[in-house]
Amino acid sequence: MEWIEEEGKTRSEALEKALSKIGLPEEKVEVEVIQENKKKFGIIGTRRVKIKVSYDPRDRVVVIAKENLEEILHKMDLTCVVEEAERNGSLCLNIISPQSALIIGKRGETIDALQYLMSRIVSKKMSQKVNVIVDTENYREKHVDKIEKLARKTADEVRSTGRAAFLAPMNSRDRRIVHLTLQDDKDVNTLSKGEGPRRKIKISPRAGGEVEE
Amino acid sequence: MKELITYIAKSLVDKPEEVEVMEFEGEKTTVIELRVSPEDLGKVIGKQGRTARAMRTILNASATKIKKRAVLEILE
Numbered sequence: 001m002e003w004i005e006e007e008g009k010t011r012s013e014a015l016e017k018a019l020s021k022i023g024l025p026e027e028k029v030e031v032e033v034i035q036e037n038k039k040k041f042g043i044i045g046t047r048r049v050k051i052k053v054s055y056d057p058r059d060r061v062v063v064i065a066k067e068n069l070e071e072i073l074h075k076m077d078l079t080c081v082v083e084e085a086e087r088n089g090s091l092c093l094n095i096i097s098p099q100s101a102l103i104i105g106k107r108g109e110t111i112d113a114l115q116y117l118m119s120r121i122v123s124k125k126m127s128q129k130v131n132v133i134v135d136t137e138n139y140r141e142k143h144v145d146k147i148e149k150l151a152r153k154t155a156d157e158v159r160s161t162g163r164a165a166f167l168a169p170m171n172s173r174d175r176r177i178v179h180l181t182l183q184d185d186k187d188v189n190t191l192s193k194g195e196g197p198r199r200k201i202k203i204s205p206r207a208g209g210e211v212e213e
Numbered sequence: 214m215k216e217l218i219t220y221i222a223k224s225l226v227d228k229p230e231e232v233e234v235m236e237f238e239g240e241k242t243t244v245i246e247l248r249v250s251p252e253d254l255g256k257v258i259g260k261q262g263r264t265a266r267a268m269r270t271i272l273n274a275s276a277t278k279i280k281k282r283a284v285l286e287i288l289e
Contacts, residue, residue, distance in 0.1 A: 068224060075217040076275040102274055110274045113267035120264060121224040196261060 003054040005034070011049050018053040023063055030054045057126070061091055065122045065132050069093050072114070078103065092133040093118070100136045111139060112171075147174050151181040154203050155188045164204035169194065175201055214275055214283055218245050221268055226253035242282040245272065249287075257287060 004021065008014030015031060022029075035050035062084050070082050073095065080097035095103055104111045115134035122130045133140065150167065158165050167178065178201050179190050191202050215236040223229035231250040236243060249257055258265045269285050276283035 071220060072217065072271070075220055076271065077278060099278075102278060105270065105274055109270050113270035116263065116267045117221060117225075117271070120259075121221075124225060 001030075001054045002057050003052055005050060005052050007048055007050045009047055009049070011051060014049050014051045015053065018051065022053070022055060022060055023067070024055055024059055025063075028055060028059045028063075061122060061126060061130055064125050065091055065093060065118060065130075068121050069095075069114070069118055069134065072117070073097075073103075087133055090131045090133050092135055095134065095136040097136065100139075103136050104139050108139065108143060111136060143174075144177055147177045148181045151178040151203075155182055155185055158203050158205055159187045162205055164202055166193075167201045167203070169198050169200040171197075172199075175199070178203075214243060214245060214272060217275055218247055218268065218272060218285065221271070222247055222249060222257055225256050225264065226250065227256070228253055242284060243276065244284050244286060246286045246288055251289075254287070254289065 004018055006014045006018035006021070008017055011031075011033060015026070019026060019029070030053070032052045032054070033049060034052050035048070037048045066082055066084055070080075073080050073082070078097055078099050080095050080099070080103075083094045083096065085092045085094060097103060102110070103114070105113075111134055115132065118132045118134055119130065122132055147170075154165050154167060170178070175192055179192075182188055182190050182203065185206075187206055189204050189206050191204070192199055193202050194200050215234050219232060219234045222232045222234065226232060226249055228250040231253070233248040235246040235248075237246070247257065256264070257268070259267075265285070265287060272283045272285050
């Protein structure tokens with residue numbers, strides 16, 4: 001649990017201020033009045049109520065992430081619903097939309113851009129690094145399958161021809177999938193080459209292959 | 214599209230009040246100009262321009278939907 005303190009003329013004013021700061025609904029927090037100053041001299045003297053509002057930071061991540069993603073998609077003029085779930089310990093936002101092809105984009109570039117921006121925005125608002133997964137129509141899982149199949153197929157080609165082959169440039173996440181898929185393969189080696197967005201994997205025969213860099 | 218970039222930029226920077234976005238609509242291409250506080254420039258560009266690239270990708274998806282082209286310019 002985390003908490004913040006807030007003051008106001010009344011309990012509800014203080015609570016309203018606190019809720020707008022942390023962006024959570026009332027039912028997700030616990031409120032405790034720590035100080036209540038009543039008017040001491042008739043009308044003179046101010047009335048202040050000080051409260052302590054406690055909440056689960058994980059609730060805040062979910063609310064902030066969902067709200068921001070919905071707002072971005074809405075501003076892109078897309079019809080959609082966003083559902084939250086947990087996946088491998090991270091928050092996963094699943095977009096349900098008739099326009100999922102547009103949300104995924106060419107080679108998944110739009111959904112990757114959304115995921116990257118969401119992680120940046122949520123990390124900024126929470127003042128700590130938060131990873132958010134953005135998915136639609138099981139794209140992430142299907143994509144991993146596709147990369148694994150491509151890795152195995154290319155490894156088979158390298159095995160039969162005895163010649164090294166390059167895969168198209170990939171991001172680090174995808175390259176990792178290839179390395180992991182082929183790490184126990186006794187016939188081939190995988191090695192990443194090139195810099196930045198052009199970094200790609202070379203699959204070469206293990207026996208008599210070139211020396212690792 | 215102006216609102217889209219304004220919203221994303223404001224969510225990324227330290228000084229959202231200094232975010233300014235202009236939209237110039239052409240026949241086929243729309244140019245969006247983004248101006249932020251000098252200290253926030255790095256936040257909207259990102260490491261190796263990754264944040265700027267992500268914003269352009271999302272902007273393009275949004276433009277494609279209405280069969281247009283959109284260009285994002287980040288001004289110093």
